[in-house]
Amino acid sequence: MPHINLLPWRELQRKQSQNKFVTILLLVVLVSFLSMYMLSTYYGNLRDGQNIKNSFLTTEIGHLDARIHEIRELDKKKESLQQRMRLIEDLQSSRNLGTQIMDEVAKIVPGGVYLTKLERRGSAIHVIGRSESNNRLSTMLRQVQNSYLLEKPTMQGIIAGEKSSRLLSDFNMEFYVKPFDKIGEAKQ
Known part of the structure; x- marks a missing residue:
């Protein structure tokens, strides 16, 4: 092997x-x-x-x-x-704003105050009139401030009456109509 x-x-x-x-x-x-x-x-x-x-x-x-x-x-x-x-x-x-303004002006004018001219220019209202006393004018200013429709009253002048009508004094005032949104809020 x-x-x-x-x-x-x-x-x-x-x-x-x-x-x-x-x-x-x-x-x-x-x-x-x-x-x-x-x-x-x-x-x-x-x-x-x-x-x-x-x-x-x-x-x-x-x-x-x-x-x-x-x-x-x-x-x-x-x-x-x-x-x-x-x-x-x-x-x-x-x-109806015009009629509302006239209605509101009638409400705010106290006795003894006489308006001779009321003129509206936009939202401004110019008032010329006569008053028996300054207290009545201040009452009117307060009522404009408390009004739902009117605002910003300003007295532009007060002139003592002439000899023939010493009891009445002339005044110029201006106030404004509130914007629509404020009027709606005041009514509610």
């Missing part, structure tokens, strides 16, 4: 090992490619799904933007209508 040759057996085993290695290597490469293909397909499907969602959201955002634009236009129309309504209400409330 000294002459046994083990070389062919080793060579056969080496070939088998090499075949086994190549088979495992090919199997690993095949599994790697297959897993990469499956991952690529999975992420591609996710990307396509997200693109579909994004396009849907884009179209919905476009619809909502159109609705927002319509709402803004409606808000502008609403504001315009409200402004017109406020103007109409102001006109309605000021429609």
Whole structure:
């Protein structure tokens, strides 16, 4: 037995090992490619799904933007209508303002005070008249201050009466009509 040759057996085993290695290597490469293909397909499907969602959201955002634009236009129309309504209400409330002023002036003028001229310029009312005493004029000033319609009374001058009518003194007074919002608050 000294002459046994083990070389062919080793060579056969080496070939088998090499075949086994190549088979495992090919199997690993095949599994790697297959897993990469499956991952690529999975992420591609996710990307396509997200693109579909994004396009849907884009179209919905476009619809909502159109609705927002319509709402803004409606808000502008609403504001315009409200402004017109406020103007109409102001006109309605000021429609009887002249008669209210005359009524209020009649209430604030005490006995012994005689008005000779009453002139309205905008919201200012200029009064010229005659008075029996200065106390009666101060009463009139207080009543203007307490009025719901009139405000800011100012006495511009008092002139003592002439020889023929010493009992009466001439006066100039000015007061203002309150703005509409203050009149509404005072009435309530």
